[in-house]
Amino acid sequence: MIEIRNLSLWYRRGHKVVDDVSTVFPNGRTIVICGPSGSGKSSFLRCINGLERFQEGEVLIDGKSLRARETDIHQVRARIGMVFQHFELYPHMTVLDNITLAPRKVLKQSAKDAVDRAMQLLTRVGIPENAAKFPGELSGGQQQRVAIARSLAMEPQAMLFDEPTSALDPEMIKEVLEVMIDLAGRGMTMVVVTHEMGFAREVADEVIFMDHGRFLERKSSTDFFERPDHPRTREFLSRILR
Amino acid sequence: MDWQVILRNLEFMVGGLALTAQLAAIALTGGLLWGILLGLGRLSRSPWIYYPATLYVHFFRSQPLILVIFWFYFLVPVITGKPLGTFVSTVIAFVTFEAAYFAEIVRAGVQSVPKGQVAAGYSCGLRYHQVQLYVILPQALRSMLPALTTQAVVIFQDTSLAYVIGLREFLRRVNLVDTREARSIELYCFAAFVYLVLCLLGSRVAHRFERRREVALP
Numbered sequence: 001m002i003e004i005r006n007l008s009l010w011y012r013r014g015h016k017v018v019d020d021v022s023t024v025f026p027n028g029r030t031i032v033i034c035g036p037s038g039s040g041k042s043s044f045l046r047c048i049n050g051l052e053r054f055q056e057g058e059v060l061i062d063g064k065s066l067r068a069r070e071t072d073i074h075q076v077r078a079r080i081g082m083v084f085q086h087f088e089l090y091p092h093m094t095v096l097d098n099i100t101l102a103p104r105k106v107l108k109q110s111a112k113d114a115v116d117r118a119m120q121l122l123t124r125v126g127i128p129e130n131a132a133k134f135p136g137e138l139s140g141g142q143q144q145r146v147a148i149a150r151s152l153a154m155e156p157q158a159m160l161f162d163e164p165t166s167a168l169d170p171e172m173i174k175e176v177l178e179v180m181i182d183l184a185g186r187g188m189t190m191v192v193v194t195h196e197m198g199f200a201r202e203v204a205d206e207v208i209f210m211d212h213g214r215f216l217e218r219k220s221s222t223d224f225f226e227r228p229d230h231p232r233t234r235e236f237l238s239r240i241l242r
Numbered sequence: 243m244d245w246q247v248i249l250r251n252l253e254f255m256v257g258g259l260a261l262t263a264q265l266a267a268i269a270l271t272g273g274l275l276w277g278i279l280l281g282l283g284r285l286s287r288s289p290w291i292y293y294p295a296t297l298y299v300h301f302f303r304s305q306p307l308i309l310v311i312f313w314f315y316f317l318v319p320v321i322t323g324k325p326l327g328t329f330v331s332t333v334i335a336f337v338t339f340e341a342a343y344f345a346e347i348v349r350a351g352v353q354s355v356p357k358g359q360v361a362a363g364y365s366c367g368l369r370y371h372q373v374q375l376y377v378i379l380p381q382a383l384r385s386m387l388p389a390l391t392t393q394a395v396v397i398f399q400d401t402s403l404a405y406v407i408g409l410r411e412f413l414r415r416v417n418l419v420d421t422r423e424a425r426s427i428e429l430y431c432f433a434a435f436v437y438l439v440l441c442l443l444g445s446r447v448a449h450r451f452e453r454r455r456e457v458a459l460p
């Protein structure tokens with residue numbers, strides 16, 4: 001479980017990018033966060049796995065604070081996967097090496113175990129034939145599926161997605177969403193920043209609307225789309241759903 | 243003109259190239275390794291690392307190499323109480339000096355790698371040194387290659403400065419032959435020719451290497 005208490009983050013004083021957010025992400029749930037550009041969604045996600053050093057509040061992973069002296073942030077990150085808008089595969093390594101690097105170096109898996117597991121995951125995301133290729137030889141959708149496999153190879157307890165489909169051509173969005181739907185079905189804890197409202201409606205357990213660093217609204221996905229309370233949410237939805 | 247003088251002393255002079263090559267090779271690898279650490283130090287968020295690294299780089303870039311060579315040759319024995327020997331003191335001087343230049347090349351190279359790569363490495367649980375070693379530096383080195391080649395050529399030429407403390411590298415030997423035979427024009431033409439050929443060869447090899455990497459990495 002991921003618990004967030006009074007989290008605030010700013011890059012310059014007087015402008016809180018994340019503004020006093022408290023929330024809980026229970027195990028096994030898929031939560032979608034949406035909101036206008038610049039509302040702090042990426043920054044919020046980056047706080048959860050300690051990529052961003054926040055000034056106030058607490059992030060607790062299974063009750064352990066990220067900021068506690070005895071917490072090794074690297075171990076926390078190893079258990080929380082993250083998928084980026086622009087994939088961020090290592091361009092100088094093959095797909096296989098991309099996936100096996102962290103399991104070998106962090107989890108100390110043997111090369112054979114890491115490769116076996118990587119091939120399983122590549123099969124699961126539907127591209128085992130691309131193991132020996134370089135990321136530059138793959139389509140965007142394939143790259144993003146490799147990136148998901150790379151995160152899964154660490155056996156994470158939760159996955160964070162930062163606009164995983166917004167850099168993709170429309171025909172590739174579906175193949176990535178299918179992998180994510182499969183993951184959700186297997187009970188993975190997922191926090192997904194996305195503008196794919198279809199995914200939010202069908203797959204998410206809950207949807208959060210974020211604006212100016214705050215969570216303005218959090219509802220079950222049906223209620224979020226059928227009965228949004230906040231005028232800002234309604235305005236956002238009317239714009240994004242056309 | 244008596245070009246025979248070159249043939250007569252060829253073996254002696256070319257023998258000095260071995261020392262030149264050795265010195266250049268050590269200065270290049272040692273300077274690069276130390277320069278990588280300094281370059282990363284220049285990008286550190288910790289003031290305890292950033293400021294010493296920055297001071298070091300600025301200091302040695304402000305000094306003429308010849309002074310650094312003198313410095314290690316004359317001063318270090320005074321401080322440590324025992325002489326280092328010409329070769330060792332030259333090597334230390336070169337590594338110390340060239341690292342400052344490599345540091346700036348490395349810094350620019352590391353900065354040319356997209357920030358998301360660091361985030362990707364960390365988000366998989368890798369530690370700082372692993373992110374640098376496996377993710378950032380291999381990509382940075384690729385963009386650094388042209389600057390590194392230039393610096394390697396400069397180092398190769400700079401090795402001749404070691405003659406001031408009597409290291410018998412190539413140019414020093416040419417100089418010795420000239421003292422004996424008094425054939426300056428022929429001998430220094432020959433020296434210029436040798437540097438030209440070796441530098442051309444070196445940059446061709448580097449160019450090949452660069453192209454091969456481009457093919458391997460789409």
Ligand SMILES: Nc1ncnc2c1ncn2[C@@H]1O[C@H](COP(=O)(O)OP(=O)(O)OP(=O)(O)O)[C@@H](O)[C@H]1O
Nearest residue numbers: 011012017035036037038039040041042043044163
């Ligand atoms: N490293 C940074 N340094 C300074 N300001 C930043 C930095 N990262 C983000 N910001 C600012 O913080 C605010 C929130 O950015 P963030 O990327 O978290 O928003 P977002 O909701 O993810 O937006 P988008 O939908 O465009 O991705 C923006 O105003 C942005 O300019």
Ligand SMILES: [Mg+2]
Nearest residue numbers: 041042043162
């Ligand atoms: Mg964002």
